[in-house]
Amino acid sequence: MATIAARLIPRWLRQYQFSILPTDVVAGLVVGVLVIPQSLGYAVLAGLPPVYGLYAAIVPVIVYAWIGSSNVQAVGPAAVTAIMTASALHPYADQGAEQYVLMAGLLALMVGALLWLAGQLKLGWIMQFISRGVSAGFVSGAAVLIFISQLKYLTGIPIAGNGLVGYLSSMLMYARQLHPLTLLIGVSAFTLMVMNRYGKQWVWQSWLSPTYAKWAERLFPLILLGIAIILSMSLHWTTKGVATIGSIPQGLPTFTLPYLPDFREALNLLPTAGLMALIAFVSSSSVASAYARLRGETFDANRELTGLGLANLAGGLFQSFPIAGGFSRTAINVDSGAKTPLASLVTVLVMVIALIAFGNALAPLPYAILGATIMAAIIGLIDVTTLKSAWQRDRLDAASFIAAFIGVLVFGLNTGLIIGLMVSFASLIWQSSQPHVAIVGQLADSGHFRNINRHDVITYHNLLIIRIDESLFFGNSEAVHRRVLQATQQYPEAHEIILIMAAVNHIDLTAQEMLSTLNKELAIKNKHLHFSFIKGPVMDIIGETPLMNELTGQVYLSTIDAVDALKGI
Structure with a gap:
């Protein structure tokens, strides 16, 4: 019995030191409060109702905290997996919200199954074959597409497409549907968000101490969200044509049987699920391994595959869409003092409280605010620094970056990633054929x-x-x-x-x-x-x-x- 209990209860919990409990609780509360707007926005980015962003931050987070390889990584909705979900399920957008939600859950199940299977087959070494140029180029290209895709919430123009050409052509086609008030709200929010993120030395640090300036910067998106809700209610933005998220269903995510597609549908989703699994693993393991080195801990790539896979499998059964480790939320988690996965469980508690008690309070929130939040956050993922460094030190890796970046913009996420990988492998073969x-x-x-x-x-x-x-x-x-x-x-x-x-x-x-x-x-x-x-x-x-x-x-x-x-x- 003791052996079974040891297997079921994670080591971090068996060896937990109660002296670090206060720091874990504080970190969990901070992350939970700060990522609520982000979670809502990523659900919208995935083409889902906003509440599914909160759903995706509950069951998968619990499973990863129990099984995952990292003590401090904060998993949940992520920008890249969200837009890949929207891209993969674009053909189902006209089949009704219920069908779309079920397909998102199926996609999470497929991603989870592939990650779990890879973990059982000990395929953690595959991360070594994704070059820095390919991953940075793909993420940068995806960031540009995410940025452009959010313009529909800032303008009211129904922008759609899988690549840059599709987005721009639809914007020109429906330009007459521009909603001036929505544009004013969205641009104002985006400007304030950018100033908060990139002009903090003038906005905050010029009159606040470093500690207070840091917290002012982090809390600002939440404060802006509250102000937008108040203004929306008092100025009756809904009656003036401004799209708002509406009432969020109260209650927790429920167990939902997966949608069982026919063979052709499953086959069509499988390549995207495989690429999403690869990207989720690469991004999550990059974050987890980096913090493991900083903390003097060991990182097990195969355990990361298993933990991330089971988290997605569980999420697919509880109204989630594919999740991954988040760069920003993990940084906040660590900076706020997180020592163990207990901090993530506290974050889950915050999400639960938000769903139960504050669903109706979020109803007047304009979609333009969520779009501006995502756009301001996504700018930092456009990795110009890596491109400059690669161009100076390794032109072949720079070529992989450019190929993945342009491929994503022109042909979409899946094809762009494949193009980047092909260029990367071609450069590897060329290097191998030219020995010193x-x-x-x-x-x-x-x-x-x-x-x-x-x-x-x-x-x-x-x-x-x-x-x-x-x-x-x-x-x-x-x-x-x-x-x-x-x-x-x-x-x-x-x-x-x-x-x-x-x-x-x-x-x-x-x-x-x-x-x-x-x-x-x-x-x-x-x-x-x-x-x-x-x-x-x-x-x-x-x-x-x-x-x-x-x-x-x-x-x-x-x-x-x-x-x-x-x-x-």
């Missing part, structure tokens, strides 16, 4: 050997020492073969060719055949091929092959041994 091969010489009287183009080294007229800095496989074997032959033509007097294999961790069959051919070609020219510093696992592979049986030279333990033995020949 250096001609080296000896540093003074030491046993070290360095590139002759970078260091003042000693060379020997009868020796050509070449260092191969990559593993050898079918993708780069021809490039290595060509580079070695070019070096022998450049130094025709050298008849002893030494290949330093210290950086070679594997030699596949194609590369073995290439080396055998090279050995024969050098022998025809009265040159001998030698190897130095072959690792044990590599020697296990090539030890009994024709390459070693027909080798015209020798295999040396170290390069200095090879030089000492051959320089006098």
Whole structure:
């Protein structure tokens, strides 16, 4: 029984120290209060009634707090998963709100199942293959689309589409439906939000202490929400054509059986569900692993997959849409003093209270305020800094960023991500096919050997020492073969060719055949091929092959041994 209890009760709760209870409670209260407007806005972004943003911040958060890998990550509705939900379910928008809600729950179930299955298969390593350029380009492109999509709430124009062209064309087509009062409310709120977020040194820090300025900045969206509700009621904005969220149903999310689609519908949703699962995992694990390093904790990517998967599965059964770890809410959670997932459970309590007690109070809130909130928050996700850094240091990663960014804007989220991944993998293949091969010489009287183009080294007229800095496989074997032959033509007097294999961790069959051919070609020219510093696992592979049986030279333990033995020949 004790073993079963230990498995069911998470370690953080079994080892909980009550001395940190006050900080967890405060952090949970702060996050819960501050993300209410954000949660409502993300539900609207997903094409759902606002209340579903609060639903998505209850059951999935409880499950992740119990099972997830991070002690401080705050999961819930996220901008990228919200807009991907809207994009995936766009064909169902005309089939009624009830059908759309059920499809959103189904999508959460599919995302959760894929994440959970990936966790069981120990696929956490897949995160390593999503380059920084691809993820940053995708998120930046999605941020631009999110920003533009919210213009319909600030203008009253029914903007729709999957890409930039679709959004802009629909805006031009229905421009006459612009609602001046809605535009005034939305632009005013957006301006105030931007000033609060990016002009805090003038708005707050010029007259408040750093501590009070920080809290003023965080509380401002909530204060603005309250002011908008009061103005909407007193000035009767609803009767003047301003769209408001209306009465929010009171009560908690209920257990809802998933919608069972036909095979074709499920097949159509599966690619989007797979991409959403990938993005949710990458974004969540990035946040969780970063804070784990800062806190000196371990991060288990497979446990993160399992926790995030079960959170989405549970959410899909309790009126949620796909969720992920949130950058901003996690930062607030940590900065407010959160130590354990208990803070997230307190946040859930705040959401429950909001649903039970304050549903009717939110009814007069204009959609324009929610749109402005999302637009102001989303600007920070347009990652210009990463693009500049990649352009200066790694043009291939910059190309992946640009490909993902433009692909998302032109073709939509799913196709844009695939384009970015294809460019990233193409650059990886290109890099692998261009291995670094250096001609080296000896540093003074030491046993070290360095590139002759970078260091003042000693060379020997009868020796050509070449260092191969990559593993050898079918993708780069021809490039290595060509580079070695070019070096022998450049130094025709050298008849002893030494290949330093210290950086070679594997030699596949194609590369073995290439080396055998090279050995024969050098022998025809009265040159001998030698190897130095072959690792044990590599020697296990090539030890009994024709390459070693027909080798015209020798295999040396170290390069200095090879030089000492051959320089006098």
